[in-house]
Amino acid sequence: MLRLSGVGVSNGRAAGPVVRVAEPLPEPPASPAVTDPEAEAARIPPAAQAVADGLFARAASVEGDAKAVLETTAAMAMDPSLSSRAEQLVNQRAVPAPRAVLEAAGEFAESLRATGGYLAERVRDVHDVRDRIIAELLGVRPPGVPALQEPSVLVARDLAPADTADLDPDLVLALATEEGGPTSHTAILARSLGIPAVVAVRGLLAETAAIAAEVDGDSGAVELSEERVEVRAAERADTTDWTGSGGTSDGTRVKILANVGAAADTAAAVSARAEGVGLFRTEFCYLAAEDEPDVATQRAAYAEVLEPFAGKTVVVRTLDAGADKPLGFLDTGNEPNPALGVRGLRVAFDLPEVLDRQLTAIAGAAGDSGADVSVMAPMVATPEEAAWFAERARTAGIARVGAMVEVPAAALIARELLEVVDFVSIGTNDLAQYVFAADRQLGALAGLNDPWQPALLRLIAMIGRAGSETGKSVGVCGEAAADPLLARVLVGLGVSSLSMVATAVPAVGSAVAGASLPACERAAETALAASDAAGAKAAVRAAFE
Template identity: 55%
Template sequence: MSGASPRVGIVAVSHSRPLAEAAVALALEMVAGDPPPIAIAAGTPDGGTGTDAVRVSEAILEVGAGGAGVVVLMDLGSAVMSAEMALEFVADPELRVRLISAPFVEGLLAAIVRAAGGADLDAVATEALAALRPKSEQLGDAAADDDQRAVDDPGDRADAPPAAAGDLASAAPPPAIAEAVVRNVAGLHARPAAVIAGLVAERGVALTLATDAKGPVDATSPIGIAVLGAGPGTRVRIAATGAGAAAAVEEVRALIESGFGEELAELAELDVAPAEVQPAAHPSHETPSHPLGVSSGRVVGPVAVMVHAADEPDPAVRIPADARYGAATRLREAMLAVAGEMHATAQMLSGQRRDVLVATAAIAADPALHRAAEALVRDEGATPERAVWVELGRTAAQYRELGGRMAERVTDLVDVRDRIIARLTGVERPGVPERDHPFILVADDLAPVDTVGLDPECCLAIVTEQGGPTSHTAILARELGLPAIVGAAGATALADGTVVLVDGDTGELIVQPDEGARATATGVITLPPFEGPGQTADGHRIVLGANVGAPRDIRRAVERGAEGVGLFRTEFCFLDRTREPSVDDQVAAYREVFAAFVGSRVVVRTLDAGSDKPLPFLTSDDEPNPALGVRGYRTSRRDPEVLDAQLRAIARAADAEQADAWVMAPMIATVAEATEFVARARAAGNRTVGVMIETPAAAFVADELCAVVDFVSIGTNDLSQYTMAADRMSGELAHLADPWQPAVLRAIRLIGEAGTRSGTPVGVCGEAAADPALAPVLVGLGVTSLSMAARAITAVGAIVSSATLAQCRTAAEAACAATDPAAARAAAREALAT
């Protein structure tokens, strides 16, 4: 089309690059001639999910050079905010840009086809906005809007009236209806509510939930679902309209009936009326009548007091009518920004910490909350911060009225409220105090965002005035291994630095304990360092080592009495680099670790690049499934010299120090790979060579692997992930990627038996090694060494030394014979008690 008039450019903004590329590819199939200028601004630089305002602005400038204008289409949520922010970075005042609310896939197709035909900016935008009309008319599920019009750039729409939100409760009778019985003990609390809301939002159907007592509520609203107060035994009516309604209803029904992977209630008769099986209403546990221990441990330390609450916004302030639309937009942006921050933090976590934070992020992103708060701004002229205060205050009152677990979630609502208000007002929200010494954190209550970021090496324990046994503070404290007390009235009146004793078992809180009381502290942090050797009660040797991820971890490992290093992660040498470090740089780093463990074993894992640890000089950023792709040892096929150089550096560092250096490769799946690695490692000068077993494939050939290596080490995190086909980074699948799963335990048993037959040492270096309850089971399965976070060594050493090898083996067999993780834990506990 040389010499033709410039055509409108198209920018696709999406959280997912594969989604954007697929949508554009589909549209291009409909273009007969040359396509218009198209740019994709999607995903994060490391291949993750997200949007970037700078990249969006670059894409706009890239396709807008011709001067015909640019149409920008966005998929959802913060993509809109990123696109709007991008306009501030576009310095060309002559460039016409339109951000339009068209459906992402259909809108892209319509816009690209129309722009390819030479249509002007208005025509392209209008065509994209009308993209759903043919589908709507065909299905008859919504009236086509003949007056749809293009949306101009922000400067031309400051006073544009917002589209009215549909009221799902008053919609026409739905064509798809089903019922489900709530089966999990906790009911439809925050996490299940967030899971349902996410699923419904993905399906794009109008779906509601209702009980006999409440509803219907919009199922894309986690808050709405939670305030149904649906406990175990409650019948929930599910109704939906639109294309795919029946399938969505069935998915939600199955999800509720499954119990969300949580503990199930023992409901004798599920077919009776809900009122007959629901537990009696119970009072709020928001403030227990006396301090309550919710996470084990007994520690002594100085307090650091954290008190936070936003000041109530002035209810008398009113926004002029001509400024209300802009204020409502600003409110939505603040809500989405807070939700985005929380969700981004959640992606760096795992287990219950991730689950809790995802559920809290869902509150900030709740569409029903957005509609209600924005309506206060537009209709009544309330300030954005006042609107958030009022609407989340109403929701908090409903949570308190429901009592029990829901009342304990009020802190989460207040935290979301305060974070949104802080963002709107430009005030930095208070967080966990920073101290240059270990401390006991005291607060009125802790929100998930506060708790998940606690460093157990600095925070000794948690004491709160609010909260209950099932509050997020309690859940997260247990996962972090921190002693915790809730319901300690008046605790925040303590002066900073006051020394207290905290007993997370009994709820005891002693201010200024005397020397006698201090001597009773037995918590993990305050226990004396572990004094080896690690062994069972009858003298069976179990080496207890520490996991080291960087030189800074060495001090902690030494202080806690580690008998060596069972996993030295070498990635710290390679991350945040555009090219591999030199051999000399690596030697210096490895020597620092070796020097701290003279005469002790240090197990070095070669570079585990790929999956969640991409490296620009070694791994690909476009793998469709990185966890099953080129990672660990497999990267050596792409660039053998990176591994060979590392093996030489490890051997040189070991020769220069006096540690007993062992080296192993991650992600070994075949005997051939193991044989090849052993040859390469020994050729580089390494004497003791092993492999990690992280895949079921390797577990199945454990006998053959033991015949060619000096030792094996089990990575339980990945072994659980691959055995259960459950992404260990997915909070929704955390119940599957659990080392207590009988299938995982039986895989470990295969490896342990192979090691016993051949006399090959078998270690565990995954997170499972830090679980005191699981440690005797692993010993009983044939494991000869355990490596963990340094702070866990004392507790694990104590439990291992309290059982004989015969008891460990009995517990292992009992756990393997169970049918689910809960039963496995109970069976092991019972076996060890006899």
């Protein structure tokens, strides 16, 4: 067997025959020039609509995260800006429609990549939509996961969200990709389905003779074989201890919450018996808006998300937008380094009236829905910024106010932050990216963004101590919270609430319920003493075993 290493992003070990996901279609040629550009351009919108219809049809057969992913991809296929730009290229240069779609999608993807952050993560989605529309125009089968005839290990360069959304966990034993990172769709959906997964496996696709593989989502190892191996499925996470009320086995209260972005996400959260919402990403209510929605429109949109959680905790993050998530009504200009630019709360310093209107809408929606609503600000760097936000939120009628800890400065002055706000919530995805100066979208740097990195855990420990010293709560709402084993470590570091993708709620709730607080604290000490991410995970697993 040939042993390769990557980053384990979904726990468990499995083995079986390899099935390779098809590579993207060859690049469509720019010639010969079409003789009737108008007729050629007219082919593009129906092709895009056909792709969208197919994705919506798939979405109708699934629920929760899978449904949301498929619907989001379908909406992107219907985006008129993509089709209209492709039509324009056909009419201007007489290029064939498939080539025009390729070039228009390339322009769109490049603009997202340049901005970084959340929208940079959508580049893979753009490429997926591009390939599906091109395949429709050419009358060929789109690239993606083939129909599986037996339980298999999927091997790919990367997987598009629509590829992973409706995978059958009874047929997909494990996933291994050459690209991707801990916060990629492959990672998130593999965790939600309980499928072992390893990403950023360099050299994976070069081993074309391999017919079988063993994937270890704990260690990040992938072993390839040119001979058949015994098929072994991973054991599913035990969720029998999840009662819908989070806490350790000795009674320490730990809230188990869900991350949501729109009303479609709430059904999955309710189904998973999440205790509430630890992160409501309000910018999802704005993404299609050309103009700022008025207070009444925002209030109605928020209330729709909040209503299923009447009487329960909901933490609303105010608009996390700006240079890396450009919105039509926020003119923040061009920046040389958007990831370090005017984003999150920083936008509000120049446009406080936008924040005030949002806070008014959130307060109104809280009253309409009956949910126990708190708000928190993204990209807080100093106590002065946190105090400025807290004053405006309380003036709007919101009693409980917090701050996101996403930049190292906020982690280092967590105690001072907690003196002016009621709680903090750690966004581990961004915090890791900034701590290691490693773009979380680059597969080559995926190891640095592993949430088991001791440097990241030591920062979280500092924040946890600040919470204990001030008697205020510390939450985690990044992808780190979705790892059942790491969740125990986070509890041992002083974290009092964990918020995650809805489908991870039962497994994480059960994992926390299956350990005492002293055991979690000992595991945390073990992880902090490790020299690397793999060592931290292995030591903690051994401690609990």
